[in-house]
Amino acid sequence: xxxxxxxxxxxxxxxxxxxxxxxxxxxxxxxxxxxxxxxxxxxxxxxxxxxxxxxxxxxxxxxxxxxxxxxxxxxxxxxxxxxxxxxxxxxxxxxxxxxxxxxxxxxxxxxxxxxxxxxxxxxxxxxxxxxxxxxxxxxxxxxxxxxxxxxxxxxxxxxxxxxxxxxxxxxxxxxxxxxxxxxxxxxxxxxxxxxxxxxxxxxxxxxxxxxxxxxxxxxxxxxxxxxxxxxxxxxxxxxxxxxxxxxxxxxxxxxxxxxxxxxxxxxxxxxxxxxxxxxxxxxxxxxxxxxxxxxxxxxxxxxxxxxxxxxxxxxxxxxxxxxxxxxxxxxxxxxxxxxxxxxxxxxxxxxxxxxxxxxxxxxxxxxxxxxxxxxxxxxxxxxxxxxxxxxxxxxxxxxxxxxxxxxxxxxxxxxxxxxxxxxxxxxxxxxxxxxxxxxxxxxxxx
Amino acid sequence: xxxxxxxxxxxxxxxxxxxxxxxxxxxxxxxxxxxxxxxxxxxxxxxxxxxxxxxxxxxxxxxxxxxxxxxxxxxxxxxxxxxxxxxxxxxxxxxxxxxxxxxxxxxxxxxxxxxxxxxxxxxxxxxxxxxxxxxxxxxxxxxxxxxxxxxxxxxxx
Numbered sequence: 001x002x003x004x005x006x007x008x009x010x011x012x013x014x015x016x017x018x019x020x021x022x023x024x025x026x027x028x029x030x031x032x033x034x035x036x037x038x039x040x041x042x043x044x045x046x047x048x049x050x051x052x053x054x055x056x057x058x059x060x061x062x063x064x065x066x067x068x069x070x071x072x073x074x075x076x077x078x079x080x081x082x083x084x085x086x087x088x089x090x091x092x093x094x095x096x097x098x099x100x101x102x103x104x105x106x107x108x109x110x111x112x113x114x115x116x117x118x119x120x121x122x123x124x125x126x127x128x129x130x131x132x133x134x135x136x137x138x139x140x141x142x143x144x145x146x147x148x149x150x151x152x153x154x155x156x157x158x159x160x161x162x163x164x165x166x167x168x169x170x171x172x173x174x175x176x177x178x179x180x181x182x183x184x185x186x187x188x189x190x191x192x193x194x195x196x197x198x199x200x201x202x203x204x205x206x207x208x209x210x211x212x213x214x215x216x217x218x219x220x221x222x223x224x225x226x227x228x229x230x231x232x233x234x235x236x237x238x239x240x241x242x243x244x245x246x247x248x249x250x251x252x253x254x255x256x257x258x259x260x261x262x263x264x265x266x267x268x269x270x271x272x273x274x275x276x277x278x279x280x281x282x283x284x285x286x287x288x289x290x291x292x293x294x295x296x297x298x299x300x301x302x303x304x305x306x307x308x309x310x311x312x313x314x315x316x317x318x319x320x321x322x323x324x325x326x327x328x329x330x331x332x333x334x335x336x337x338x339x340x341x342x343x344x345x346x347x348x349x350x351x352x353x354x355x356x357x358x359x360x361x362x363x364x365x366x367x368x369x370x371x372x373x374x375x376x377x378x379x380x381x382x383x384x385x386x387x388x389x390x391x392x393x394x395x396x397x398x399x400x401x402x403x404x405x406x407x408x409x410x411x412x413x414x415x416x417x418x419x420x421x422x423x424x425x426x427x428x429x430x431x432x433x434x435x436x437x438x439x440x441x442x443x444x445x446x
Numbered sequence: 447x448x449x450x451x452x453x454x455x456x457x458x459x460x461x462x463x464x465x466x467x468x469x470x471x472x473x474x475x476x477x478x479x480x481x482x483x484x485x486x487x488x489x490x491x492x493x494x495x496x497x498x499x500x501x502x503x504x505x506x507x508x509x510x511x512x513x514x515x516x517x518x519x520x521x522x523x524x525x526x527x528x529x530x531x532x533x534x535x536x537x538x539x540x541x542x543x544x545x546x547x548x549x550x551x552x553x554x555x556x557x558x559x560x561x562x563x564x565x566x567x568x569x570x571x572x573x574x575x576x577x578x579x580x581x582x583x584x585x586x587x588x589x590x591x592x593x594x595x596x597x598x599x600x601x602x603x
Contacts, residue, residue, distance in 0.1 A: 182584035208579060210543060229574065231547070252551055252575055255544040268548065270575065273506070273555030275548040296548040312545060318504070319545055340504075342542035356542050385542045401539075408584025436543070 034076035035162065036103055039066045041080070042110030042124070043087040052120070057112055057147050058087070061122065064151035065108065067195065068169045069158065072395075073424030078104050091125060096132040105130050108158060120144055124154050126161055136161050148197065153444060168390040169194060172440045173397060174212045174221055174238075175415060177201065178433040182408040189223060191238060194390075194439070196429045202238060211255065211386075214440040217262030221438075222246065224254050233267050235282065247280045247287055255298045260306045266290075268298040277311055277328075290328035301345045301353075302326065303370070310334075310344040310353050310370070321355055323370060334372030343386050346370070348441075349393035352420075356385040356398075365398050367420065378422040388438045394420050397428065399435040481509045482592035487582045491599060495522045499557060501595040503538070506552040508560060516557055519599055520564035532572040533557050534598045538591035539578045550575030557597040572602070 042058045069075035083090075084098040091109035099107050110124040123139040138157055140150045149170065156167030177190040177199075187209050189202040202221075203209055212223035221236045233246040233253040247253060249269045256267040263282060268275045277291045277300045291297040295315035302309055310323045321335040321344045335341040339359030346353055350370075357364040357377065363384045366377040384400040397417045404411025413435040415428040428434075482500040489497045496519075499512035508516065523529055535554030537546035554573035562568050582598075583590035 183581055185579070210547075210579070231575065252547070254547045268544070270548055270551040273552040273559075275551065296545065296552065298548050299542070299544045312542075314545075319542075340541075342545050358541070361540070383539070403586035404584055406585045406587070406590075411584065411586055 034074055035105055036078060037066075037069060037075045037106045037108070038078045038083060038099060038102065038104035038129075039069075039108040040083060040085075040090050040110070041087045042112050042122070043091055045111065045113035048112070048114050052114070052144055055144055055147070057120075057122075057144070061110065061112070061147055061151045061154070062108070064148060064195075065155045065158070068152065068155035071195070071426060072159065073419060074159075074163065075106075078102060094127055094129075096127075096129055099127075099129045106162065110154075115141060118143065120147075122147075122150050122154070124157075126158055148193065149443075152193070152195075156442070156444075165394060166392040166442070168392045168395060168439075168442070170443050171391055172214075172443065173388075173415070173428070173437050174202075174214055174440070175399075175430070175434045175437040176209060176212065177430070178413055178435060179205075182404060182411055189221070189236075190430075190432075190434070191221075192430070199431055202236065202241075211436050211438075213257050213388075213438045215258045215262045216260055216441045217258075220258075220262070222256040222258060222265050222267075224256065233265065235265065246282075247278070247285070249278075253278075255300065257301055259302050260304050266300045266302065266309065268300070277309070290324070290326075291331075299343050299345075303346045304348050304350045308346075308370070310346055312342050312344060319358075321353065321368075321372070323353075334368065334370070335375075336372060337375055345387060345389065347389050347393040348391060352393070354387040354389065354396055356387065365396060365418065376422070378418050378420070379416075379425060384416070386436055390417075390439050391442045396420065397437040397439055399437060401435075479509075480588075480592060481505075481511070481595070482589075483511060484593075487593045491519060491601065492522055495519055497600070498596045498598040500592060501553055501597075503591075503595065504541070504549070506549065506556045508556055512557070513560060516560045517564060520561050520566050523561065523566045523570065528603070530570045530572075530602045531599050532574050532602050533561075534580075534600055535573060535575040536580060536582075536594055536596050536598070537578045538594045539581065539586065540591060541578065543577060546577035547575050550577045553595075554597045557599070 039062045041062055044058045066077045070077050082102045085095050091111050107127040107129050113121045115121045119141055121139055121141055125137040126135045128135050142150050152170040155169040159167035171194045174191045177188045178185050180186040186205040188205040189209050189212050190199055192199040208226040210224045212221050219239045225234050231252040233256040234243050235246050236243040246265050252270045254268050256265050264279045266279045269278050274294050275296045275298050277297050279288045293315055295313055297313045299312040300309050307326055309326055313322050319340040319342050320333055321341045322333050324331040339357050341355050341357050343356045344353045352367045353370055354367050357366055362380050364377045365379050365387050368375040381400055382403055387396040387398040395417055399413050400416050401413045412433040415434045415437050418425045479502050481502045491497050496515045499515050533554040535550035537549045558571045558573055581594045583593045
């Protein structure tokens with residue numbers, strides 16, 4: 001597929017980034033004062049041919065950047081019609097008074113020009129209007145059809161420069177698309193960009209599929225399928241479409257996730273009324289059993305350094321969250337609040353575990369530290385579960401279901417995202433109902 | 447600028463306290479015996495042999511009604527020794543997907559073990575968990591959930 005080939009991007013002068021910035025965004029708390037930001041149209045090199053001019057990338061790229069930044073909740077994009085300075089002079093030498101006049105603190109400008117063999121050079125600059133300085137500038141080289149990806153990468157650079165944290169815009173979400181009546185739903189694997197664009201279906205819907213999860217290191221996905229009425233964990237390469245059964249277990253395998261190095265799959269195996277946690281090395285196919293307890297042990301998730309695992313167990317009598325070392329020793333219960341806890345998933349930053357909580361017939365998405373302290377509930381609803389972390393550990397995606405009436409109508413599932421702070425809850429539009437989202441890592445690596 | 451930041455801190459703090467309060471004010475509910483006892487949704491393997499048994503919330507123990515039904519199924523299966531069955535275990539929609547898959551397997555296994563202890567050969571019975579994926583009643587209410595916490599015995603030949 002496309003995602004592998006493209007983009008060679010070149011840092012062309014990052015030296016200006018050392019200058020002291022007066023503007024910055026604090027993302028560690030709920031942000032009630034999003035940063036006023038002006039994203040100018042880019043300007044097109046006059047040598048571009050009509051075919052490329054007709055793509056209108058000079059406005060489409062800034063619009064996509066604006067959409068990303070606004071959705072993060074940290075930036076407030078000012079309306080284009082208020083801009084005084086035109087794109088070309090703004091990119092070459094902004095008149096900061098003009099931009100300060102419309103009360104923006106940050107300015108983004110850009111230029112699109114043609115390179116050899118029909119490739120485009122997309123350059124952007126980020127300006128601090130308050131201190132009248134250039135904060136960063138970068139150029140990306142790409143084919144014209146790849147403009148969305150470039151816009152996401154530029155968005156990440158802006159986010160990173162202003163927040164001090166890695167971005168998450170150049171990433172994708174895999175999920176389960178749902179259609180049909182509730183008693184017999186058709187479920188298909190689907191993948192899209194994190195902003196909901198470019199949905200692609202990966203399975204036909206002939207068999208039930210559940211809980212897809214991205215590999216942190218490759219274009220592989222692990223998921224559960226009822227192929228031939230045998231519920232099993234599979235591994236799918238989404239570039240080639242080739243899929244493999246994971247392990248040869250005499251029963252149901254489920255709840256798969258990758259290890260942080262992408263080399264193992266960790267999952268549950270159910271037999272004789274008992275579910276335990278196993279790993280399988282993808283290359284050697286060596287299987288290891290990590291828990292051995294007559295209770296249900298499921299929903300395992302590795303810590304980002306691979307040394308610990310969090311999982312769900314009802315060994316106390318009810319569903320609670322536990323941690324253990326990655327060899328299965330040192331099992332500790334960490335959830336002690338009232339209610340039931342499920343679907344623990346370790347943050348890519350390592351400090352927090354996100355979970356689903358059921359309490360008094362309401363469902364919550366929350367986070368706690370990996371020792372169980374500092375529990376914080378982010379959102380309450382009729383039904384929601386399965387949080388998955390954005391690659392920078394600042395945003396969670398999950399699914400939420402509404403109740404259905406006595407004929408089964410109205411009970412649809414949708415994807416939502418929310419900031420770690422509990423603010424900025426947003427619906428992610430999908431063409432069908434959707435559940436079980438899993439966020440990829442950054443596509444451009446690091 | 448500093449006072450602005452302080453405002454943000456106090457607001458975040460208030461939110462945390464508020465949410466914290468939600469979690470501690472109410473007492474835990476531990477649901478007890480709420481297994482379905484009616485006849486809606488029930489089908490029959492043969493005359494007088496119901497095809498399904500029901501469970502309480504989060505439980506996989508067989509109720510006395512369930513053992514009565516499974517006893518009839520065992521008698522029927524012993525009288526028809528060429529029949530094989532799959533026991534499909536289900537959960538209601540008020541639980542996380544992965545845990546419910548495990549719970550469905552545990553419920554189906556409880557039914558299977560009862561059939562085996564009543565003389566049905568183990569190699570005639572398979573279990574298959576659907577978790578909350580295949581509700582018998584699609585409504586979101588207490589009655590539907592009780593009808594969906596079930597193990598259904600399905601003939602495979």
